[in-house]
Amino acid sequence: MFDLFTQPNELVQGINGIALYLTNKGVPTKRGASVWHRQVVRQMLMNEAYVxxxxxxxxxxxxxxxxxxxxxxxxxx
Structure with a gap:
């Protein structure tokens, strides 16, 4: 996710693009949901524990x- 944010490409750009990408790839969320929301992606990118x-x-x-x-x-x- 961090790489998608720091190295955007023509298919995935920005937080909303990352959320759509993860949803389309079928990556489950922490709670097993199939849809990623941009606010969750934003919170993860801002959480210092992930770095x-x-x-x-x-x-x-x-x-x-x-x-x-x-x-x-x-x-x-």
Whole structure:
């Protein structure tokens, strides 16, 4: 998916094109659906976990309140 976004071709261009491409190829979504939506593709491309970055200490356990960014610990995975 990332390659389709960074190296567009005449058949697949942009987020909507990627969603259509995955749908037409029959690639199932995480939940097994057969139709990809552009918002899902966009969220995946923006999710740092997909490029190997994970933030530890981002949330505390009391009510899932967010910790301040300076307290986050970036980990490579």
């Amino acid at each position: 190997g970055r994970f933030y530890q200490n981002k949330w505390n356990t009391e009510g899932m309140l967010g910790n301040q960014f300076r307290n986050w610990m970036r980990k490579s995975v």
